[in-house]
Every structure is written in structure tokens, then in C-alpha cells.
Amino acid sequence: METKREGVLKRTLSKNVLGKQDTEPHVLRKTVDNDREKQEKISENASTTSKMVTGIMDQETLDRICNRYNRKDKLVVQHCESICKEIQRRYPEYVIHVYAAYKKENERKIVFVVTVMWDFDLKENDIGYRMIKRNYGDISTEGIDISTSKEEKELMISAEEHKKLSLCISKYSDKLMDHHRYLNVISGSFVRSKNYKPSSLCLTKESCMALYVYVKGFIPIEEDAFQTTYDGVSVDIREGLFFPYGMATEYHENIKMGCMITRHTGMSTNLGGTLGGFIDHPLYGLCCITCAHAMMRPEEMKFCVENKGEIASPHVYSSDIVNQPKCVAYQHNKIGRVVQAIYKEGNHSEAGVEVALIQIEDRPPVSGEFPETTINGMTIFVIE
Template sequence: MQLTATPFICSVLLQYGADANIEIPFKSFEKILFVAESNIQIKDLKNATAIRLATLFRHKDIVKILLKDSNELEISKCLRFLERRRTRYDIISVISTFIKGKLEEKYEKLNLIVIYCYVAGNRRHCRFLAYSRNVVQTIEGRIYDIKYLIQNPCKINVKEILADLQNRNIEESDRLTVEAAIQHHGERLFKNHSNLNVISGSAIKSMKSGSILKRKPCVVLYCSSKGYIPFDEDPFPKTLYVGKKDVDVDVREGYFALCPAGITMSEWNNPLRIGGSIGKKGGLSGTLGPFVELSDGSLGFITCAHVFQNDNPGRNVEVVQPSYSSFAGMDITDEDRKCGFLLHKVFNCNQEVDAALVKVLKRHPERALFTIGSTEELLETGFEVNDKPLFDDGSIKETIDPEDVKKIEIKFGCKTGLTRGAFRLRGCSVRVAEATTFSSPNVVMKNQYEIQSIGPTSFFQPGDSGSAVFLVDDTNRLHCIE
């Protein structure tokens, strides 16, 4: 006897009223089924329905057709059966995609991104995990008898972050080892773990969700939801081997996002100043970076490319200061806002570049002045009222040497103003994660400098994209970090 079925036959049967949920006595087919697949047990087949049979024998096209006519209990039984046989990713994908669609339909207004995952340490304990920026508290429920969680992807574990902020200094030898581990394993980690957002380092290893802290240098893997692993992936490694050492791994919740702003405060500057708000009509805001001399002798300035993510360079892309989403501090016309046009942009993750070049047409500066909001900002960052920072000499710092790690860095951004920080790590890797940005392409930026904030103000916030970061030497001279 041979059992045959095709998607066409199933479609015709359903079209003419066949019941997909009828149970079929299976005793007479025991031998055939054992020959077909020896690890299928009779308890899995007793009184089986059409979708259970199609699932058992991996007829994914038939499973796809039967899903919409099968009841919730049968679909959940199929998925539970597959959880015990994890090699059947093709069938798992068909059923989980169907349930994801139902979950997205139920919460249509939340714009969910749904993944099917298992709980770390228990590969049979599965969940549907959904992300939405439109939720504050986690939403829990069940769909097809499987638990689901809806979370905001930008949530973090405050205990771990606060502990790390207080103990961020890594000894030079340990820091070099951590950086080498990131350099050696980073590409493979991003390839193998879709929920990985940032690879960094720390002097502190956290355990039990931050309730236990141990001073030990480690590589930190920041993911969207700690403890949940996409179904077809392995858990994060516990150690990374580099040279002749095993470096510990600490998994935490965290995310990375490009930071153009929708609303920011910045006055109209005449002449233009480093740190002012810039943008385009109908677009996002960024920060005016350092001035540069162009090949034709004219003046330009650097900012970030992702503020102009959908634009082609040319005179048709007019750049304004301040941006249209910014408060100008006075009544100004559209013509007054214009300051230049987009000349060139590069967003290349392989070259670690996110930069745009704007040619200045109006309000040319004679000196490289900064937008400094108050005397307090100057004093907090180590300057004096009669010794304001300038960048007239155009000094560039191409590489960060070990002795530079102990020096102060400052930044002028249109959102946070003048802030200061200290180097934490050279060579951290970040992914503009799809779960956190809801955009594509899903790119990895390698070999990034990581700077920690010093003082009451965050070193960087949304709206500061394009800001220049300067290393301050012992004489308060500024060196722009490349």
C-alpha cells in the first residue's frame, strides 16, 4: 500500500467540504509508519488528523494549505511535536510563520516584529517573542496554546548598566585582550546570532540579572531580549578564545541605533558654527561637524550620512541651519535657513564610514567657532570663559594611542551641547538591528570607538549625529578624532 497526497488534491478536497480536523484511526498503518521513520512513535500517530500526518511526513506544502482549516489545538500539537525534533526547520518555519501572521493581525496597530524562540537552557520551552516600540510594559498572552510576549526592544537592565558605569576602567593589558577577542570573533558572532546588537567590553561581569557583580574583564554581548534564543540558532558562547586565553562572555540587554532627531533645540547661527542643528526640508536633524576646505578652495562641513539616507548628492538637496524640526529662537524665512547643499555622502559598513559632505553657500565662518550654550558647559568640560575652545588649526588624530586613552574627549552636538567623556574601548562592533530600528539594510559597523560619559550630561543623544569628537591635550588644544 502506498499513501500519496498532493497540494492540489488537498485543495480540491477542502474546496468541496472535507473536514481537516477529522481524526483517522491509525492501527492498520503501524508497519508502514515505522518503516517510513523509525523515531515516530504510535502515541504521536494515534487518531491523527490530516495536518498531523502532513507534519510527521514533512509535506510542508500540504501543511501550508491545511493550516487555515485546522483548529488551534491541532496546530499547537504539531508545533509541540516539532519542538522535540529540531531538525525539521522547514515545517517549523511554515507553522510558526502562520502563527506569527495571526499575532501580527491581532495587534495590527502595534506594528510587531515577531520571532519564534526557545528559553535559554530549555530547548523545548518555546515562546513567540514580539517587539514593538509602541508598548511600555510587557504584554503576555497565549496564541495556539503557546505563550507570547510583546516587549519594547529598547528596554535595558538598569542594574547592569549602573554597575558598569561605576566600574568601566579596564586595565590596558585586559583591554587589549578584549579588543582582540572582538576583532577575531565579531564577524562570526553577528552571522550566527540574529538577536545580537552590540559587541563591547567591560571590567565587570554580571550574573543573575545584575544582582551579582564580579570584577573581571569580559566581552559583553548586548541583545534585544536576554534569555530568548531564535529557534534555529544556538545560545551565545560562554567564552571566546583568543591567543592563549579564554575571555569570559557576559550577555546583557542593550541596543544600538543611529541617532538623527525629530525635534531638537538649536538657534540660527550667523556665521555658521560647529555643533549647530542641520537638516533638510521634511527630513530629520543632525549636527554640523567640522569645517573643511574643498578642492576648489571653497568651504564645506562634515556631518552624518544617515540624515540624508534617501537622497542623492546634488544641488537639489538643500541643507538648512537650523533644521526645520528645530526651534530657531527667532522668526526666520525658509530662505534664511538655507546654508548649503549635499555634495557627497558615504554610508559603508565595510569601511566603517557614515559621513556626508556639505558645501557652504551662505553664512561662511571666518573662524571655527562652536555653539556653546552656557558658562556652566565650559566649566564642566575644563575650559574657562576667557579660554573658549577653538578648532582653527584643523589638527586630526588618525589613531588613538595607549597614552591617549587617559585623556578627555569633548563633543559639540545640537541636542546635548558641549559634553565630555573618556575612551572606554577601541574596536567595538555594532549592528543597526532590525528589531530596534525596523528598517533595512541590517548593517554591521565594525572597529568603532566607544566613549563613556563624564559628568551629569549624556555624552551623546539622538540629534547629535554628525558631531565631531575632539581629544583635548594638556594645553587644551583640540584634535579631531578621525
């Protein structure tokens, strides 16, 4: 009962540009001549009542054209894009991402959401625009506090409510992700948060669709605010990011969840993925799981689809050794081999299944811990 946009924020921030543009027709956009006339009037006004910095419209002039037209107007959006790029141009080493936003209570007051490196002190006076600054990766703790709360863990809802919530998420998740580029996770929740403060968590029992966004309350100017309900299901907006777990590429004497694994096929390209959890299988004994598409040959996947979504020995290439982290000559990296896989597509009411089962023959796990993930010698993620 959860939808995630895999790596969307990471991808968006790394691009350092605004995301896709609004494709809805602009209400006030009539003809090219009208746009040209509008631009000439704005330029004339700007030259007499306001100053332009390096050819970029200043905040005062931007406020005036936004009040005259609207936040979705073509010219407003274009000037906001230029301002975002200008802010990044001035501080290329410190400003990671900028987008133009508004608050629901005042759609004509544009604010620039600026994401910066942790050690960079940036103020509105520095850039000359109305701004909210965010340190990279810094989000409200509201979502974490709710998900770890006693109420969220212990409250139960009826089967009918659960089905209604699941169907609602299935129905709207793709549409919401398409229309809100900073929406990162959609999840079902049994409680709603009101007037959140770090020192005071006020929760009410109510099944709802939890929408996790990058910065709560600051909506991109090309987008409309979320509805308060969808098909009778309430919405609770929270802050949250989703990054796919980076697999650990180091060799581990005893394998752990999250380790990089590869299947040596003897062909030019081997198969690879991330090691999932461990199970005690009644037939194969100690096994680990991973995604089927990451471990199975094309012909094995074809056989699986054509045979009610399942494949097992003798139709699996048992000679293909699974290694951790990968197959290297003269190194004992073997952990086992694939013995079974299941691949079944889901629909609006049922989840799909896609899993490969690896029988562990060597270097079994000794704990349920995840490994440290490092990049350039720096630890970036640890789960215990």
C-alpha cells in the same frame, strides 16, 4: 572597540516578519519523500490528539513534533513561522513583532517572544501559546547600569589585554552579526555582570566581549547559543537596542550637535548629513565635523582617496555653502563651508577615519546640548 547593527531592530520590528532563515543544512532533512511522509504522520496525529486553530498548529502539537525531531527541523520552523504570522494577524494594531525562541536549558520547549505596544495587555490564554511579552522599547537596565557604573569607568586593563579584546571583536563581529539577527551591539567591556537584579549589581573585573541582544535568554529557534568564550575572551550577554540618532530637521538659531545640515552644490541634488561635534582648529578656528561621504562631491572624494586620504583648499569647492537645516530661498540658513576632509580605510587592527571639517561662519553653538528630535510633534529623543 564597538560594532553596531544600525537600525536592525527597528528595521526588523517594522517588517513584522521573521528575519532571514537559517541556511545551515538540517541534520534530519534527507529527502522530499521523507518530509512528505513526516508531514502526513504529524497531520494524522494532530487530527486525533489535538485541535488546530484556523489551520495553525497548537502549542501541544508543536511541542510533540519538536520533541520528536528538533527545533531546527524544517517542519518545526515552518509551523513556527505560521504561528508568528497568526498571532500578528489577530492583533495587527498592537502586536509589533513575534519570533519563536528557546532557552538554553531546554532546546525543545518553544516560546514565542511577542513585542506589543505599551498599552496592550496580552496574556498566554489570549493567544493559546507559551509566550513572553515585551513592550516595544522596554529592555533590562543591566547594560545601562554596567556602562554607568564606577567599576566600568575607572577600571583599567593592560595594553596587551586591550589589544586582545580589540582583535577578538574585529575578528568575530561580522560573523556574529550574520548568524544572530537580534544581536544589536558588540562592545568591549572591562567588567562582567553576574546574577543581575535592578536592586543589586554584581560586577567582577574581567575584560569581555559584551553582546547586546533584544531579549536575553530567548534564542531564535534557527540559531545556536553564543559561545562562552571566543579566542579566550569571555562573553557577557546583555539586553540593549541600537537606533541611529534621528537628526533634528528644525531650524536652530545657534547650531547644535545632531542638527540636519546640507551642502548646496548648485546641482540637482544637494549633499546632506548630521552635524557632529565642535572643535577649535588651529588654522580654521571654530569648526564642526561630520561624515566625509555626506558632505563631499564625488570628484572631491576621488581626489581625497588618490592623495593619501586628505583633501583641503584649494581642492575643495569653497563656493558650496553649508546650511542648517537646508538651503531655502530667501532664508538665511548658512552656517559655513567645508574646508578639509580625511578619508582612510581601516583594518582589523586600526580604525578607519572618515570626517569632513566645516568652518563655522555664522550661528555658532552656545552650548554642548543636543536638540530635541520630534516626529509629528512628539518628542522622541533628548540628550542633555
